[in-house]
Amino acid sequence: MILILSHEHIDEPTNTIIDWLSFYNARFLRLNGDDFLQNKYVKIDINNTTVITNYGQVINSNEISIVWYRRWIKPTEKKTFFEKFKQLNFTNEEALLVETYDKYLQKESTTYVNGIFSVFKDKLWIPKPSKARGNINKLDVLLRAKDIGMKIPNTIVTSSKKEVALFLKANGSIITKPIYEANCFDYKGESAPMYTKEVSENDVKAFPQLFFPSLFQKKIDKQFEIRTFIHRNKVYSMAMFSQNDVQTSIDFRNYNWVKPNRYVPFKLPQKEEEKLLKLLNDLDLNTGSIDLIYDDKGNYVFLEINPVGQFGMVSINCNYNLEKIIANDLIALSNEQKRTDERDN
Template sequence: MILILSHEHIDEPTNNIIDWLSFYNARFLRLNGDDFLQNKNVKIDINNNIVVTNDEKEISPDEISIVWYRRWIKPTEKKTFFEKFKQLGFTNDETLLVEAYNKYLQQESTAYINGVFSIFKDKIWIPKPSKARGNINKLDVLLRAKDKGIKIPATIVTSSKKEVELFLKTHGNIITKPIYEANCFRYREEVAPMYTKEVSENDIKNFPQLFFPSLFQENINKAFEIRTFIHRDRVYSMAMFSQNDVQTRVDFRNYNWEKPNRYVPFKLPEKEEEKLLMLLNELDLNTGSIDLIYDDKGNYVFLEINPVGQFGMVSLNCNYNLEKIIANDLMSLSNEQKLTNERDN
């Protein structure tokens, strides 16, 4: 059986792959990380090596041949309840204590939820949970890419205003973006997304002399951007002409819904594909979405990789039908694993 790990939040590529698996009458099971949140009746039985779901279904690793890790816990709003506690008469110290306890519960929840993965640790994983969302370091990936001969932007992490001034003087045009992930800040009804942003001389003038360590890169003059999706040594790329729109020029995720960017199928040179495959192999990844820039000098410049990044836009805009390809591959792997187990027994 194929085990699909996901969450309740809408993820169309997952749903589309499940549609294909259903069409082919494949044996699969979807398990959402949300089922293991509080107020749900679940159990991880370590002695008997089984997981019992909210609807009392027992899942044994003996039933599972392959695990496709797509998502796990849906995005949650990180809220501070400070004002609410104050309204209820809590003192500042009491409020901080409650929030500290809430953080402890979140850590406990993460520990037991991720414990589910160990039940299926001996199965084929795409990708491995240890390499999934938030579990690879952007700086480490850039260093490894550089070592593989892949061109990367000039990059520094610094807390010094002087260093940023010198970096801007050296490269003429620079950007900043999160070191971890481009998450959102939420406060009441407001949402502040974390996009890649240009850093101007006027911006730097307002910096304090020392600040929280931040990532800065040279701003690459691009001819176009490339989103490459890799699934088990198969490479699918798409060119995105984001530079033609001021709104998306620095970060294509700042979508212009009224006038979308142009997306077309694209074929990377074979040597560039080989470098990316070598990088994934070194990172112990068998899938991932990669962001690249084709600059105005004809260079392919690596930006970052997301092990469980969106591939639906690549599939739809380029007519690759990736959901069908992945569904067929999961079924093929599952059948191969079944035959291997039968021979071993």
């Protein structure tokens, strides 16, 4: 049986793959991370290697052949329940106690969730949970890409205003973006996304002498951007002409819904695909979404990789039908594992 790990929130590629699995009458189960939040029923039976869901569904490890990790719990849902405390006048000591206890519960939650994953540790994972969302270090990936021979932007991490000023002077134009992930902050119904931003000389002048360590990169003058999705050594790429719109020129995720960017199928040179496949192999990944830039000098510049990044836009805009391809692959892998088990028994 195929086990799909996701969450309750909208993720159309997951839903479409499930539609294809249903169309082919494949055996599968979907397990949502939201079912294991602190206010839900949870049971992990270590001796019998089973997980019982919030709805009483029993999932036995022996019945699972393939695990497709798509999503789990949204970062904004990883919280404990201190709403009532906000209405009270807490002292600093009390607030620190609440913060410390909250961190403790987060660690407890992370540990038992990892225990759920361990129930299925002997199965084929796409990708492995140890490499899934949040567990890939952006700086490590850049270093590995450079070692493989890929071009990367000039990059520094610093807490010094002086160093940023020198970096800006040396590179002409620079940007900043998160070292970890580009999450959103929700406040009073508004969402503040962490987009990539250009850093001007005036911005630097306004910096304090020391600040929280931040990542800065040379701004790459691009002809277009490339989003590449890799699934088990198969490479699918799309060119995005984000530079034609001021709104999306720095970060294509700052979508212009009125006048969307142009997206077209794209074929990377074989040597560039080979570098990406080697990078995935070095990272112990069997899938991932990769961002590249084709710069004004004709170079392919690697930016970053997300093990569970969005691929729906690549599938739809390029008519790759990736959801059908992935569904068929999951079915083939599951059938292959079943035949192997029958031979062994």
